[in-house]
């Protein structure tokens with residue numbers, strides 16, 4: 001497990017899948033994700049099997065917060081497409097339980113994963129893509145240290161029109177210099 005102040009990150013278990021399916025069928029949750037069609041349990045099980053065949057460092061992690069004597073899952077995040085020669089990875093995150101949006105959990109989870117990326121995996125650059133329609137995510141990424149580096153114009157077609165996709169990234173040197181201020 002990777003522990004933060006208010007959250008922890010753990011591996012995905014088979015038992016998590018029904019909750020993922022419920023979250024990923026919620027139009028509000030997927031409004032700014034790549035998903036756009038109903039997701040079945042069978043498809044999710046297939047995703048899980050494929051996920052276990054991915055390199056360990058690219059497997060998603062579950063975001064949990066303390067609840068009672070145990071822990072409650074609120075979302076997940078991952079590093080994807082790790083390029084070990086250039087030491088670059090892409091990051092993705094969603095908090096599926098909407099009751100926990102806007103409480104700083106996303107920012108904390110991002111910072112934990114960035115520490116892991118830079119201080120354990122020795123990556124040099126982490127980037128992400130976010131739709132222009134998602135100011136909450138952009139703000140969370142900015143708070144975690146990401147800066148805007150470009151824009152894929154009309155990169156996403158959704159709800160009958162094209163939208164720009166913003167690219168943001170953080171470098172290891174930026175992470176290291178910000179670390180002291182935390």
Ligand SMILES: CC(C)(COP(=O)(O)OP(=O)(O)OC[C@H]1O[C@@H](n2cnc3c(N)ncnc32)[C@H](O)[C@@H]1OP(=O)(O)O)[C@@H](O)C(=O)NCCC(=O)NCCS
Nearest residue numbers: 032094095101102103104105106107130135136137139140
């Ligand atoms: C994006 C996401 C991970 C952010 O996590 P979170 O825990 O909700 O975010 P945080 O609370 O850490 O930070 C959100 C910030 O955005 C701000 N915000 C919220 N709505 C906003 C809006 N419409 N415009 C501008 N800022 C907004 C919040 O006030 C907060 O900033 P502050 O701390 O300066 O007040 C989460 O909301 C989520 O999973 N959403 C659905 C899936 C998704 O969009 N994933 C990202 C795909 S790129």
